[in-house]
Amino acid sequence: MDTAEDTSNLISVNASLSTRDYLIEMWNRRDFAISVPLEQLRSAHKTTLLGNLWHLGNPLLTIAVFYFVFGTLLKSDRGIDNYLLWLTIGVFTFRLSSSAVLGGATSISANKGLIRAIKFPRALLPISVVTSHVMTFGIELSLLAAFTLTSGVGLSRRLLLLPAIIVLHTAFNLGGALIAARLNEAFRDIQQIIPFVFRLLQYVSGVMFPIQSFLGDGIHGPAARVLSLNPILRIIDLYRWAFLGTAVDVGETLRVAGISLALLWFGFRYFRAAEWRYGRA
């Protein structure tokens, strides 16, 4: 064969894309990023009798259990008005974070078939998982809005800021999902550990009882400070502020916004740095 040919028109198959090109490439496949999670939502509860109703049935049962244990048995609602609504907001929001990060962790291994067959920006996989959970969250929020109306609290103008809160929350979740995806690819053990991390977080994020009031009189010093750094606690506070008008700390909100964006930025870079490795062997 003639090897003295001009090869200047050829490009390397392994040339890594610049961040800009990578983002463009992802944008070009946005329809793909939406269709995969829709498909997963559709098939998640296919084998059950109630099918897709479980997307709501599961969080509602969780709320019922927590209401019984923390509201009725332990009476740890500590004089919160509308405890049921307060709890519902906590459960819905917390679930969005935990399922997004856990879903992100398994997004690479669950899509080995696609990864081995087709070359596309792998970050689309954790992104599509997070997208699918945001979609379910949207349904939960409309349910929540209906509860809020019927309970006599009414819908406040503060809810106009809800999209901004969701964007911030999603940045945080996506950052976590991207990091979990890469970690789980190196150590499959991560997906066993994540549920326990979130179980702990659930107790210290004020999901079922107001951890702030415990911080006030129960715990002091460094422990209280560490617990109050928890970004999820602050994110749930933002939703409660929007729906119920409970207090929110502006300084803390800005700090959480900073953390969320930093986490997303770091998560994206961290995920991409090992991109070539996903789906090997």
Place this chain on the structure above:
Amino acid sequence: MSNPISLLVRDLHVDYEIFEDRRAALRDRIVRHQGTGRSVVHAIRGLSFDVAEGQAIGIIGSNGSGKSTLLAAVAGLLPPTSGEILVSEEPKLLGVGAMLLPAATGWRNISIGCLALGMTADEVDARIHEIAHFTGLGEALDRPLRTYSSGMKARLHFAVSTSVRPRILLIDEALAVGDQKFHKKASARIEELLAGAGTLLLVSHSMRSIEQNCERVLWIEQGRLRSDGKPAAVIEEYERFAS
């Protein structure tokens, strides 16, 4: 003067690191290379060749000789340990083992596969019936992919991968499993592709399908090039080696 080069492989090496046991691998990382569980497989050891536009190349060799690894590397799915792979356009790999979304129906797999290849939702809507028709799967398209036979999966995958008319198409054994009728359709589509200055790399154990579709054959053994030339000559040499 011959056609311009569309694929150039220079001194390609691909190694796999195999973890035989996940737990051993974790211990390994903590105790720094103590214990076993990790080994390196040299799948490709110094391959060089180039392919001109419009050429159809068959790749033959024993099991484990590195054929599939070579295709995955050319597709950009497996990074080389060293050496380089240059292409004129992004190659598309078509493998028989590839499962898209096992729980989803054939229809959804066609649409998701096309989207992953870079089509927009509108383009998929416009073309999905033509693609579905090409698979010839009929009512089976309503069933989940996991219920398909390997031949049916190959047909679906072939239809999806060739729907974007790739200029460089890599086929890994996918033609061997389709039935006779589909075989003809597939060959026709490959010819169409080659006529449009496309390039084909075809890995197969079926010497018949290699002779039918290819004008040149590479014989790979243990990750190295054993022979490169006209199909009849290389296949004869290979068959003498294999028997």
